[in-house]
Amino acid sequence: MSFALVIVGGGRMGSALAEGLLAAQWCEPSALAIIEPSSGQRDILATQFGDSTVLASLELEHVDESSGVLLCVKPDHADAALRSVAAVGASRVLSVVAGLSTARIESNFVVPVAVIRAMPNTPVLVRKGVSAIAGGAHVTSDDLNWAESILGAVGSVLRVSERNIDVVTGLSGSGPAYFYLVIEALIDAGVHQGLTREVSRQLVVGTFEGSAALLNETGETPEELRAQVTSPGGTTAAGLRVLEGRAVRAALLDAVAAAVERSRQLGR
Numbered sequence: 001m002s003f004a005l006v007i008v009g010g011g012r013m014g015s016a017l018a019e020g021l022l023a024a025q026w027c028e029p030s031a032l033a034i035i036e037p038s039s040g041q042r043d044i045l046a047t048q049f050g051d052s053t054v055l056a057s058l059e060l061e062h063v064d065e066s067s068g069v070l071l072c073v074k075p076d077h078a079d080a081a082l083r084s085v086a087a088v089g090a091s092r093v094l095s096v097v098a099g100l101s102t103a104r105i106e107s108n109f110v111v112p113v114a115v116i117r118a119m120p121n122t123p124v125l126v127r128k129g130v131s132a133i134a135g136g137a138h139v140t141s142d143d144l145n146w147a148e149s150i151l152g153a154v155g156s157v158l159r160v161s162e163r164n165i166d167v168v169t170g171l172s173g174s175g176p177a178y179f180y181l182v183i184e185a186l187i188d189a190g191v192h193q194g195l196t197r198e199v200s201r202q203l204v205v206g207t208f209e210g211s212a213a214l215l216n217e218t219g220e221t222p223e224e225l226r227a228q229v230t231s232p233g234g235t236t237a238a239g240l241r242v243l244e245g246r247a248v249r250a251a252l253l254d255a256v257a258a259a260v261e262r263s264r265q266l267g268r
């Protein structure tokens with residue numbers, strides 16, 4: 001039996017995408033298959049996705065000309081997984097594997113294949129991710145729409161050229177970690193000033209969520225919104241002066257530059 005979509009690799013990313021796709025009714029559960037070599041993980045997936053098919057390996061009969069493959073394995077396993085995808089003659093592949101270029105994916109196939117490379121981030125696990133996609137040498141706008149509809153089930157999607165995927169990796173791929181570091185430090189700051197950790201956590205996480213919502217809903221720039229809470233000679237001005245004095249802005253520029261460079265190195 002063939003499937004509309006075959007997810008190769010049913011780990012964190014693969015199962016989050018399966019969950020988002022089924023919640024968004026992207027396809028019937030019966031049209032989805034997940035390939036996962038680990039039997040323990042297969043049991044978990046079979047419980048979670050009872051109406052879909054969970055298999056140990058990809059076989060010829062699982063794929064026809066209308067099937068798409070979603071590659072969700074770790075970079076170390078990508079070559080082996082791609083050999084199995086090429087062997088069954090898949091014609092459309094969306095890969096979320098970090099550092100794996102469309103050219104390298106294409107080189108596994110003897111015929112032209114539509115390859116789309118994506119860089120999602122961990123908030124896809126709660127369907128609030130942001131992903132960027134880039135097409136390979138043989139993609140059509142239909143293929144890009146197909147990829148966008150898949151990642152759109154777990155968040156928002158932007159299209160970029162492939163040379164910018166490393167920038168996306170260093171910015172929004174690593175981005176959650178930057179925000180978590182700031183959140184951690186602010187929670188500690190509240191505790192240092194006498195709040196319980198739980199109260200401090202609620203205040204900081206609520207402020208973070210509310211600030212993001214305000215940015216999105218008002219359409220105002222971060223500079224405008226920051227100016228609105230910075231009264232002359234007030235408390236926010238006193239706090240911001242310390243952050244500027246410690247060059248937080250320059251540190252963020254350098255952090256993203258370092259992450260982008262590391263992504264380039266890993267992709268070589």
Ligand SMILES: NC(=O)c1ccc[n+]([C@@H]2O[C@H](COP(=O)([O-])OP(=O)(O)OC[C@H]3O[C@@H](n4cnc5c(N)ncnc54)[C@H](OP(=O)(O)O)[C@@H]3O)[C@@H](O)[C@H]2O)c1
Pocket residue numbers: 008009010011012013014035036037038041072073074075077080081096097098119120121122173
């Ligand atoms: N998590 C993120 O935030 C994030 C963000 C952007 C991109 N990505 C990319 O997403 C990919 C998957 O990440 P993840 O966090 O989901 O990893 P993960 O939890 O380790 O999941 C990968 C799964 O693929 C299975 N697998 C290994 N070889 C396979 C094969 N030949 N065929 C089918 N399945 C195979 C693994 O099984 P075993 O455990 O038995 O090896 C594992 O269950 C990575 O390449 C990563 O770069 C992840």
